[in-house]
Amino acid sequence: MAHHHGHDHHSATGNIRVAFFLNFFFAIIELLGGLYTNSVAILSDALHDFGDSVSLGLAWYLQKVSSKGRDKYYSYGYKRFSLLGALFISVILLVGSIFVIKESIGRIIHPQEPDATGMFLLAILGVVVNGAAIIRLKKGSSLNERAVSLHLMEDVLGWIAVLVVSIVMMFVNLPILDPLLSIGISLWILSNVYRNLKDTFHVLLQQVPQQIDLDALQKEILSLEDVKSLHDIHLWTLDGEENIITLHVVTNPDTTMARWQELKTNIRALCRKANIQHATIELEREIDPCDMKEC
Structure with missing residues (x-):
């Protein structure tokens, strides 16, 4: 890439x-x-x-x-x-x-x-x-x-x-x-x-790239097993060509570290399919506190 x-x-x-x-x-x-x-x-x-x-x-x-x-x-x-x-x-x-x-x-x-x-x-x-x-x-x-x-x-x-x-x-x-x-x-x-x-x-001004359907991407991520919710999602483009996303993904309380790695791999694949070249993914369990949940 x-x-x-x-x-x-x-x-x-x-x-x-x-x-x-x-x-x-x-x-x-x-x-x-x-x-x-x-x-x-x-x-x-x-x-x-x-x-x-x-x-x-x-x-x-x-x-x-x-x-x-x-x-x-x-x-x-x-x-x-x-x-x-x-x-x-x-x-x-x-x-x-x-x-x-x-x-x-x-x-x-x-x-x-x-x-x-x-x-x-x-x-x-x-x-x-x-x-x-x-x-x-x-x-x-x-x-x-x-x-x-x-x-x-x-x-x-x-x-x-x-x-x-x-x-x-x-x-x-x-x-x-x-x-x-x-x-x-x-x-x-x-x-x-x-x-x-x-x-x-x-x-x-960091507008969400018009060619990317953010709602559709969120639905695809939420459909993954063990994913409970998403928050603090930011999507922008560096120069009109290279797109970047950061997001917090909340998983089931009993999700293992191995499953977390698998989820990250799957989410990055979905982002690449949506023409997003760089994804920063923060994973947290449903019981973990997060100051960003209202963002």
Whole structure:
């Protein structure tokens, strides 16, 4: 199990590293292309992509840090550091989308005429480069990877919009299409940022993971022979992927130590089946006092 999660974190780090380099080098190409085509839209996107590169670099670093194991400072390891990357990227997306909407409104009022052919060629390159990064990240499941993937999806959709607009502008003089499409894409991105931020805060606030049916798990544990009741149950997730539970299990007064070990093994098996990787089980007899019974 530990090997599996180590592999996931290594893969996530590699995915974000690839996304960082693709985004950074393409931002340079975009800057030169924007100057060549005299397109303010592409120059603005180049500035946006350089900002993306900074946030992707931070996400790469934090994902790498999150793969470190436990030590005397962080007893559960560093997995939650990846959430900082997800938060940072979501905030950058939020600010960037608001900026794009503001600029787009300005371009609706004062339309600008860029080089449609140059826009078309750059748009194809933009879709290919950012699309390759998204395909790489699509296999990832961490919140950090999801935030990065969303960031790159914004760029792909933006370039698709530029592609469509450039083709239309080759035949019809409708520069207003560019800002209108930009506003639509920005609103879509904002809705996704809201969902990603909500998921991230659910993890930080230690909400019970939504994909785990805690009631069903309790029923399965209570159905085990010699188990009388459960209390002081806490279930949370470290990073949206690795789930943790602590619980007190009350058994019959005459339950033997050997039976206790068997019960622990069976309860851990039920937890693993429910996608809970780490279980701390406190066993006590029905006659034993416990200050936690009301928790």
